[in-house]
Amino acid sequence: MSSTGSGYDGYARRFIRDDSGDYKFSARSPYGDASRDDNGDRAAEGLGFGGGRRSVGGCGPADFGFASGRAQIRARDTTMREAVDLYNAGRYSESLAMFKKSYSKIGYHEAALMIAKMHLYGVGTEKNVPEAIKWYEKLALQPNRSGRKSISTYMTPMVEASMTLAKIYLIGFDVPKDSKAARKWFDRAYDVGYAPAGKTLGDIYYFGYDTPRDLAKAVKHYTEAAQHGYAPAQYALANILYSGEETIKANPKMALDWYWHASKQKHPGATYAVARAYDLGENVKADPDRALSLYKEAAIGGDGDAQNALGTYFYNGQILPKDQTTARKWFEAAAVRGQADGMFNLAVMMMKGEGGDTDRTKAYAWLTLAQKAGHPNAEAVLKILEGRMTPAEKAAADALLAPQT
Structure with missing residues (x-):
């Protein structure tokens, strides 16, 4: 038997099926029959079981009585609250016993979950992963x-x-x-x-x-997760569709649609992709101002590509006022996230002393990392920089790049 619902009556409806929609159910009424008064007498014609107490959806009077009874027991039960109070008080072994009592009495999913966790991590009992797995499986x-x-x-x-x-x-x-x-x-x-x-x-x-x-x-x-509105899945699907892979043909227009859906949920990578589309005029009319706004949003959200793009706007003075200090900060933010262009751009600014102090040691380190990340110009600039460095600066750069122990 099954049904839907919420609250006091909803809990009881888990035990019955009323597909007809004409049964007047209340867990507080005799037999769960809202057409009867407190004495169990008929309160209105045409409602409830009828004279012969018909079954509804395959459920008879005993089923409705059981559902109502379970709801009454649950309404009066305090075991779950007591278990949580004991846990919060640090009385873990007592709490575990109460969670088990609560699950045995009512079947609270939350109780089973807490029992599993306490066995998994050894809280209030010895750590027992097999026992935890048993409880997790019981619930799952x-x-x-x-x-x-x-x-x-x-x-x-x-x-x-x-x-x-x-x-x-x-x-x-x-x-x-x-x-x-x-x-x-x-x-x-x-x-x-x-x-x-x-x-x-x-x-x-x-x-x-x-x-x-x-x-x-x-x-x-x-696709299934994307269709249900999950932004990371929408983004992953869009990345495949943008260029195509193996048997999946490229479909940039559909990719942009998925990027757009994910960006509406503030997904930084998807927001960057939409910004790039407006920047380059890919499958949409070019709109530099809107592109910049989206780049800002994605950069603040932590996307390395967007952070590098925003740094480029400030460095070149495109739309935004030229500001090398701010450009360097955004390049550094992108570099820390492993974005190759950001690492390269930050290193060049450090070499030249743009937007901050000259620092050939850190510039060398960032260029080395950019080269490992596949930046096409990093190797050539490294050779130029190395020729300008003192032995002490080179040693310091090697120390920065050495594995930390």
Whole structure:
């Protein structure tokens, strides 16, 4: 039996099915029948079970009585609150016992999740990963009442249990690493309505993490999660469509559409892509002012490409006033994020003493990193810089680049 609903009556409706829509249910009424008064007598004709107490959706009087009874018990139950209070007071072993009592009595998903966590990390009991896994599985395999019909980024207890199981097997947390089991639990998290799990599955197949790379499966998962509004999946799908890969044909126009959807959710990379489209006039009418506004938004959001672009605006004095100090700051922000152009541009400004002090030591270090990142001009400028450096500056640069121990 199943149904939907929320609150006091909603909890009881989990135990019944009323597809007809004409049954007047209330957990507080006798037998759950709102057409009867407190004495159980008929309150109005044409409502409720009728004289013969008909069943609704396959559920009879006993089912409605059970549902109502369960709701009454739940309404009076205090075990979950007591368990949380004990936990917050640091009385962990007592809290664990109360969480178990709460789960046994009512079946709270939150109680099962806390029991699993406490066994996993050894809180209020000895660390026991197999026992934790048992509780996580108990919760993760609960009947799925919504699933992909209501995909979101909301982390329900069932989702958290599934995602935790996936991570346990992915990293081998006191169990042997098992990529197949990890994928199984990521898939379960997606089945119970968690969009980020779909993106993760897409990444697994796209990059071939412990499984053969499968672009078709990756695109399938990215597309499903993207269609449910998950910005990182929209961005990943757009990146594939922008240039095309293997059997996936390039479709820059569709890519821009997905970038746009993700940018509406403040995804920095997608916002940069939309800014670039307005900057270059790709599949949209060129709009430098709008491009600059979007570059700013993406740069503030932490996108390295946008930070480098914004630095370039300030360095060249394009639209914005020329400001080498601010340009250097944005190039540095991009460089710290590993953006090759940002590293190169910052190094050149440090060589010349633009926007700040001359620093050949750091310039050499940044140029070396830019070269390793594939910047085409870094090697040539490195040779020029090396010829200008003192032995002490070169030694200091080598020290900066040496692995930290």
